Amino acid sequence: MADETFDLAGCLERVRRRDQAAARELVEHLHPLVIRIVRAHLPRRVQEEDLSQEVFLKMFTRIEQYKGSVPFTHWVSRIAVTTCIDQLRAQKRRPEFRWADLSENEAGVLDSVLTNERDVAPDDALAARELVHKLLDQLKPEDRLVIQLLELEQKSVAEVSQLTGWNQALVKVRAFRARRKLKKFFEELKRKEKS
Amino acid sequence: MNPPDSRWPRLAAAARQARDERDTAAPYGFATRVAARAFAAGEPPFSALLARFSWRALGVAALLTLVAVAANYSAISALSSSPDEDSGPGEIVNEIVDLS
Numbered sequence: 396m397a398d399e400t401f402d403l404a405g406c407l408e409r410v411r412r413r414d415q416a417a418a419r420e421l422v423e424h425l426h427p428l429v430i431r432i433v434r435a436h437l438p439r440r441v442q443e444e445d446l447s448q449e450v451f452l453k454m455f456t457r458i459e460q461y462k463g464s465v466p467f468t469h470w471v472s473r474i475a476v477t478t479c480i481d482q483l484r485a486q487k488r489r490p491e492f493r494w495a496d497l498s499e500n501e502a503g504v505l506d507s508v509l510t511n512e513r514d515v516a517p518d519d520a521l522a523a524r525e526l527v528h529k530l531l532d533q534l535k536p537e538d539r540l541v542i543q544l545l546e547l548e549q550k551s552v553a554e555v556s557q558l559t560g561w562n563q564a565l566v567k568v569r570a571f572r573a574r575r576k577l578k579k580f581f582e583e584l585k586r587k588e589k590s
Numbered sequence: 591m592n593p594p595d596s597r598w599p600r601l602a603a604a605a606r607q608a609r610d611e612r613d614t615a616a617p618y619g620f621a622t623r624v625a626a627r628a629f630a631a632g633e634p635p636f637s638a639l640l641a642r643f644s645w646r647a648l649g650v651a652a653l654l655t656l657v658a659v660a661a662n663y664s665a666i667s668a669l670s671s672s673p674d675e676d677s678g679p680g681e682i683v684n685e686i687v688d689l690s
Contacts, residue, residue: 418625426621427614434610444617448624455628508601515604523604530601546602577598 403467410458422451428468429475435543436479438486439532446482450475469557476540476558483536490532492580494587501526509585533580538573545570 401424409417426447433447453474461470497505500522504515515523527547531539544555545566552570556563659666 413629415625415629418628419621422621422624423616426616430614430616431610434612444620448620448627451624452628455624504601504604508597508604515600517607520604520607520609523601524608527601527605546599547606549606574598578595581595581597 407458407461407467410455418455425451425454425468425471428472432472432475433479435548436476436483436540438479438483439490441482446478447475450478453478465557473558473560477560480536480540480559483539486536490529492529492533492584494584497526497529498522501529505584509581530577530580534573534576538569538576541566541569542573542577 401420403424406417406421406424410421429447429450430443433443433450437443437446450471454471457474461467494502494505500519504519504522504526507515531543534542540559541555544550544558545552550558552563552566555561555566559566561569
């Protein structure tokens with residue numbers, strides 16, 4: 396949100412009086428925040444614009460419930476995160492992970508990670524990110540969300556708890572479970588690579 | 591004790607290096623469309639209003655009940671402790687049996 400001078404309180408007041416121009420300003424102001432969350436947790440085959448629109452529509456529907464006990468951006472972030480997780484849950488099947496579906500770069504990154512011989516080259520960061528998303532697709536939506544927030548966005552357990560509404564113990568349990576699944580998954584991949 | 595598995599942390603660290611250069615500004619017309627749709631939905635449905643106010647109504651009703659009981663407490667306790675009031679449920683049944 397580049398515009399530091401944006402009068403959020405005034406804008407919210409106008410939105411509550413059903414001022415459409417204020418609603419447009421609010422969407423434009425919050426779009427960078429919402430789209431970053433949506434892009435980070437976007438399920439396959441869902442358009443980011445559709446999902447961000449859903450987040451904003453929920454925000455306007457519930458705006459009367461916002462009492463100001465937390466910053467408005469935190470409140471909107473939580474709506475965005477829960478909307479994404481609902482979408483992830485709605486996916487009937489998780490896409491299967493296959494070596495054959497990986498690009499050359501992604502396969503190279505996976506190979507270097509599995510063999511533990513060399514670090515991933517900085518040029519391969521994009522391939523690593525794509526690969527991570529494909530791996531995270533194999534996890535349950537809740538586990539995927541926790542790992543994404545903790546290890547890719549480097550949020551603290553307390554921040555994840557605040558964003559998701561889950562208590563800190565549950566966040567830790569989900570992270571533990573997700574890491575264990577990833578470890579098992581790497582072992583399977585290594586076996587498949589050898590065979 | 592097994593050594594810690596470094597595969598996932600190394601991959602995650604590499605993925606974090608990727609910068610997302612995509613534009614984060616709202617696409618042209620997006621804000622107008624969303625604002626129009628938000629307000630086109632109109633007033634919240636009756637069920638939402640009912641849900642919103644029913645908890646408050648429940649609280650008010652509970653408060654009124656407490657006030658009513660407190661205001662009439664002396665009358666209620668006098669009635670229940672009065673020796674003249676001897677028509678318990680058993681006696682009412684006896685009366686009905688006698689009548690028949």
